[in-house]
Amino acid sequence: MYSGPGVKTSPDYPIPDTMKAWVLGNPSELKLAQKPVPVPKRAEVLVRIDAVAICATDLEIIDHGPPASIQGGMPFNKNFTPGHEYMGTVVALGPGVDEYRIGQRITVEIHAGCGQCKRCREGMYTACHNYGLNYGDVDKGHRANGFTTDGGFCEYQVNHINTLVAIPDAMSDEEATLVVTAGTAMYGLTELGGLVAGESVVVTGPGPIGLLGVAVAKALGASPVILTGTRDNRLKIGRELGADHVVNVRNEDAVEAVRRLNGGKGVDYVIECSGAPNAVNDAIRMVNRGGKVCLAAFPHQETPVDVAHIVRNNIYLYGIRGEGKTATHRAEAFMSQKRFDATKIHTHTFPLDDLPTAIRYAKDRVDDAIKVVVKAKGVAAHRVAAE
Numbered sequence: 229m230y231s232g233p234g235v236k237t238s239p240d241y242p243i244p245d246t247m248k249a250w251v252l253g254n255p256s257e258l259k260l261a262q263k264p265v266p267v268p269k270r271a272e273v274l275v276r277i278d279a280v281a282i283c284a285t286d287l288e289i290i291d292h293g294p295p296a297s298i299q300g301g302m303p304f305n306k307n308f309t310p311g312h313e314y315m316g317t318v319v320a321l322g323p324g325v326d327e328y329r330i331g332q333r334i335t336v337e338i339h340a341g342c343g344q345c346k347r348c349r350e351g352m353y354t355a356c357h358n359y360g361l362n363y364g365d366v367d368k369g370h371r372a373n374g375f376t377t378d379g380g381f382c383e384y385q386v387n388h389i390n391t392l393v394a395i396p397d398a399m400s401d402e403e404a405t406l407v408v409t410a411g412t413a414m415y416g417l418t419e420l421g422g423l424v425a426g427e428s429v430v431v432t433g434p435g436p437i438g439l440l441g442v443a444v445a446k447a448l449g450a451s452p453v454i455l456t457g458t459r460d461n462r463l464k465i466g467r468e469l470g471a472d473h474v475v476n477v478r479n480e481d482a483v484e485a486v487r488r489l490n491g492g493k494g495v496d497y498v499i500e501c502s503g504a505p506n507a508v509n510d511a512i513r514m515v516n517r518g519g520k521v522c523l524a525a526f527p528h529q530e531t532p533v534d535v536a537h538i539v540r541n542n543i544y545l546y547g548i549r550g551e552g553k554t555a556t557h558r559a560e561a562f563m564s565q566k567r568f569d570a571t572k573i574h575t576h577t578f579p580l581d582d583l584p585t586a587i588r589y590a591k592d593r594v595d596d597a598i599k600v601v602v603k604a605k606g607v608a609a610h611r612v613a614a615e
């Protein structure tokens with residue numbers, strides 16, 4: 229029978245001893261296995277995972293390894309379960325937990341920092357100095373589920389209470405998986421200064437973070453908000469999420485178009501979500517003097533950057549990782565107040581057993597897939613009707 233020292237459970241939510249879990253073998257190789265259901269420790273809960281979204285970073289980890297770090301190294305053949313954008317129901321409480329109750333629906337953010345390093349103490353727990361140090365004699369208590377500890381492509385997972393975000397009944401499981409994506413956009417805008425009402429913002433790259441970056445910037449009052457990208461179907465969704473202007477960079481020069489759309493001057497902020505090879509050089513020419521650029525995408529190669537232009541023009545560059553400073557809570561507030569409809573980027577749902585198909589849809593953008601969600605409880609594969 230499922231139990232652990234000081235762990236509270238409820239007969240309303242029976243918990244099995246073992247669960248279905250996808251595990252990473254060699255690069256690109258996922259296998260469905262049985263694992264013990266994990267047991268929460270102090271300040272942790274057990275979450276029954278009701279839905280999990282696939283992120284581009286999951287695809288990176290499954291094929292290449294980083295930014296996952298398991299037992300101080302690559303994540304392959306270590307019985308590691310990836311997946312990090314999940315939501316679910318609290319079904320067991322670890323010792324001392326009274327902040328959440330059994331049966332409560334929550335979504336999660338990813339990074340539970342160690343809580344004791346300099347950055348964690350500043351709220352920058354996604355930049356925890358003990359990242360990945362959560363094993364053996366070096367255990368610092370750090371968790372980043374799906375990156376340094378087991379993640380969400382399974383039926384149950386343990387989460388620190390600091391990573392939980394309560395959600396209202398009216399928010400669907402699928403929408404709740406998108407809180408962390410909106411939270412990443414919110415963290416980017418937080419690091420840029422946060423007060424963007426009436427300020428001009430460009431978002432480059434209409435992936436999930438870019439599209440929700442448009443929505444969050446608009447909800448914060450930015451004006452105008454300009455989205456650049458290469459796919460008209462995604463730019464159209466950007467407009468629906470609040471972009472005042474969209475620029476297809478296949479048809480016109482992105483820097484010239486941005487300057488034209490903002491009265492000849494550059495914009496105040498750029499959020500770079502494309503990871504394109506020349507994205508940084510474009511971004512520093514889209515901002516005006518003294519402007520700020522947030523880098524939220526991982527490019528694959530090192531790229532030369534025009535540092536002299538940055539210095540001469542007093543431009544600020546910020547790299548952000550994930551969703552620090554409780555940005556997910558602010559994003560969830562916008563979503564539960566219906567300030568924007570994040571579900572516009574959710575396109576497909578598959579059962580957990582079909583994870584490889586779901587991953588193929590996300591990776592190859594089959595049928596114009598954007599956010600693909602996987603659900604453990606009996607669902608048939610379906611495409612969500614556009615709008």
Ligand SMILES: [Zn+2]
Pocket residue numbers: 283284285286312313
């Ligand atoms: Zn992600």
Ligand SMILES: [Zn+2]
Pocket residue numbers: 341342343344345346347348349353355356357358
């Ligand atoms: Zn830390």
